[in-house]
Amino acid sequence: MLSRKNEFLIRYQTLRDDLRGEILSGKIKPNEYILPENTLSQKYNISRVSVRKVLAELVEEGLIEKITGKGNRVTIPKDGLPVKEKIRLAWFSTSYELEIVKEIIGKYNASQPFAEAELSIIPESSYMESITQLIEGEDGPDVFMISDSHFRQLLDMGKAHLLHPYLSDKMDPQTDSYPKLYELFEYDGQPIITPFLFSPVVVCYNKRLFEQAGISGQDPIHNWTALVDTAKSCTKDTDGDGRIDHYGFCFSSSPHRWPVFMLQNEGTLISDNNECNIDNRNTIEALQFCLDLMYKEQVSPIYSHGSEYMAEALFVKERVAMILSTYYFMNEFRGSTMQWNVCPVPEQKSEGTLLLGGGLGINKNSQRLKLTESFVDFMVGTEAQTLIKKLGCTIPALKHVAEDDSLLDWAIHPKNYNVFQEIMPYTRTLLELKMNTSEFDLLRNEMQLMWMNIEGPGEACGRIVQLINERRAQVMDSVSSKELQ
Template structure:
């Protein structure tokens, strides 16, 4: 089903809403008759119980049914037509409420969010949702302004895990409302690792909506069958990178085997895979300096012998540019950045395995939605979050983008697959999730990570070895954490 059309959920929901009302009004369901159970209605109309309950609440509000506790929903007696003298003048329409949703400019899921918002406005005719789209470069600053409740306030804020990480470092997550499973039952359907992305002081501050593990993509014009690579560990990865790095007769390279940026979302993966983060007896993680240095040195040797690019090159993504122009066989990427690849003419796929060393771990990134504690429309904001986190909306997210929905049963439903967007091995992520770790669980705060990243410039520039730099990081940044 094309995502450009009316969503399947919207069609099914509206059909149920109109059909049940018609049956009551035309007498198919007679006064005094009980409706079948909510579970049975959900089965009959192909929707979940939450939208069934919304429609039943609407019918009860309109006086068409009455809820009998512990029994069910009964059709009300039809009111007699009113005499002309008793007709009241029309009521003044309820004032329109506005919800402001703040979102960063480069948000791959934005078009799907807009469709869900349109449905939300249908369900709440007196509510309008205003999108405040903010440039990425100033997004964290604008979030902090919004949390102050001033002129730049917002009722809902879309947060990447990195934005939340920055807010946690500055103490601003306390200005986000706590979310509980009692108020948001969909939290019980979310991968547990995603909850820790948005948890501070043991309180969940945002509803996870989508996520993405860091993985490897391959150009299937160069590597037609990624399964045949059989990359079981780092040595296999290094050998494949060497095999597909091809020089020409003049000593120039025609093709790189592997490309990566120096983003911390890349090199941290290697630290995880080499046991660079270990858990103490109390369950907290700390950095093992020796294992981290070994991992970083391997990463440097691997990509320096292939293609290592700065995280930023004037806004250009050198690795993606060369990958899409058939000059790179494999590239470290994420499901989020796969959204950049879906419109390319180059054929590509995600590798169906995660070659590690001590473990096959990888880093998780994600996107969630939060409610400022100072917001004035919390009830409506909660309703929109419930819709965005519903199985129906999560299914539309999955069909519309490469980003993975946070709702586990939706994410792992292999029948929800869009071949126009998704790579052939899209569902490979299910095999990585058991060992995937979000940034918030690494035990390194944002300030430390920033300082570590600056020190690593010596490694990227080949001015110092990884072991030398990590010794200094341990002494100046992580002390007194032992290594």
Template sequence: MKRENEFRYSKLANILREQILSGYIKPGQFLMSENDLCRHYGISRTSVRKSLDQLMKEGLIVKKVGQGTIVSPDLVIPNTKNKVLRIFATSPSHFYEHCMPIIIEQFERENPNVEVKCLGFSSAEFWESVQASMDLGLQPDILLTTDRHFDEIGSDIDFIDLKEHLADSYEMLYPRLKTPFLRDGKLKGAIATFSPVYLAYNPQLFRKHQVPEPSELWTTEEFLQAAKRLTMDTNGDGIDDQYGLTLSSSLGRWPVIALQNGADFKATSGKAPLVKTLNLIHDLLYRYRVATLSPRSMLNSEAYVKGKAAMIMTTSIEMAGWNNVMPGFESKVASLPFGERMGTLLIANVWMIPSASNETELAVRFLQKALSPEIQEKLGKAAGFMSALRPINEKTWNKSMLQSLYMNEDITEHSYFLYELFGDFSLADDMESEMQLFWAGLESADEVADRLLAMMSDRS
């Protein structure tokens, strides 16, 4: 994993460098502490220190013993005669890291008098960072966020209607994706990339242990049999260290099982589908012991990419990140086998242009380039990202894969963005807190289902 560690610290160095050179952190100002940088960007102290060492070599920062790290007081940021297009993005983000360089390179080539500057802000405090930046006089021209951040937009920032500006690409969207980012009939967000949550598997492990690879419409029982055969003690110490599935307790993943079983997280859907879902989860974790569990704060893809789990619920965005960090890593897509209903979760990265942008015309032109068929096809082939434009996916990906992702002529009606499913993210957060004993195997499916349904009823 040497290359991945190098990638992590160079990524943080790039973010801090841009924050300094853009003027967001000014000469003489302190950077966040090493502990805060570790927490905000989800990387180790070793990676943080390597990032800071790199910036010190470049003369951008200096360390003050016992106080922290500051931007070099003598740093002079040269003025540019070019127009500057400023983009703020959530970080970490696979799309930001792997697709933005492709889009920017093409845009700057066609617009040689324009310089695109990107600032990455911690996802946990994105809107606070955007507001703080604007208070300091740094006005973003474009925002690149997640679907959840889009839903959390406050009333302090307004965004232009993109529908007319992006009419050509809007017509090519999957019909299901034409409405989620409308507000009062106005298109406030344009999808940069999206993905359903689906099941991925490691074909090398299936072949190594002579387990048949998933068929196009395999059943829950066939999935369980495969998971059992792929769970084992590989080093002879009496402890299973390879599992059929790595499962996350995050609401960004396990509700897929509920959707497939007819539970839509409304009190009206009844108790039976939810109990069936929760029992299946306990089967995987504690009755059959064929799944390893990661906490809700992480998706535990590391177990999968290191060959410690044969299957994982993931997205094309996450998978593209693996492929770009670890070229040659083999992963295939299987149909979801958890229930009879064709339902799953959706996630997206979303473009927005603030009404207060200083370069609205340039920002629109950038989004038109980013969403052009030419660039969308390039992002699919070069970086592995799905497009919201149906013709591009049909050209880039094979029909069988699109069927496994529930993306044929349209996206299945039972596929939802999290904010569509829960309406209020406080409900999702409260549900996660209520399920801690369940995930530890200390509460039955029946017990926790009663409490979750009561919470849903109270919010309805």
């Protein structure tokens, strides 16, 4: 339990930091008056004497001036602040958006008289571990990019409490964005992070290889049968040496790819009673279809890999006609001479695909929370989101920018860029699949023999069900034991 002294200090510092943040961010503009002393006293539950001490600090700093009979007015220091208030932003090293983010930071810094953002790049291999260690060591960034995969990792680490929940009021989920994006970052049933960008999983196809195979029509891969037929038409041994030179499709065993087929077949990984049920008929059918693409139909390279980069690399080399990919990875295709486009994933028993995305997490221990919140507001504002759209393929979270066709550049974007709009209603997040990151890691490892066609889906899934349910039972026993202590 906090002592009264500590509680007072927290309220005192909160008042000071809130006022400074609102002034430095421009929320309260020069020549505007801050709230009266008695209002601040009631709002922050501290005495008027303490309020006056906070105001005196701001006067000393040159941020406000006391106007007799009127109150306290925001002012601009004649010589500016000795040092601009720094907002520390962290980003992971492999992000395609790094150069765009640097440009956004430049725009932000140019617009702020009192604040500036500073970018730190952290290796992807240890990104969340580094972020959490820095925050717990009280040297963390004020705000950091966090993908939905990073967020699930943070939940598994039991570190969600390190986040300061913040949803920017500059972007309403219902009217200004897409409600589904907020489900990517839910904790205890509530979203706690402002989305920044996103992408559903779609099919990328090579237009030249399609034309050479005589593939035409609006939707040549509308279901699994059509996908196989189209892939067969594009799979060719062009020089007659017995080797396939162009495959029709490239399957990826990445957990960000293969579950798309499971969703289309109404399969599941975890049942409603929270037990692993990957051995259900619909999921096994979907896994068998994935295997058939490689081993029976022979329209995909027989090479088991979990890397999302491999399929994209083969696609850029024009060795495969179709891949499952995201708008994020479409940035790989920039500068390529190939002609390509996108279309929705095929449906089977139902429509279904995965939704991936990234948001802006705020460090709960930041000493400048209000200022950091205003920076997040800027990042999801029109200017910053427009740069995301104009300079890359990843879709910005701000709806009117995401759907603004005047920002499309055919040297960057696919002709069917807007297909995401028809896909969004049936997207699913990985959180909805109800497996944590360690369980997905187990899944990846235990499926390797199956992807090599050494064992069948039924055998692999039966073993996985036992392993995961045993692990979940152990966790429940451990929790119960702690509660009894």
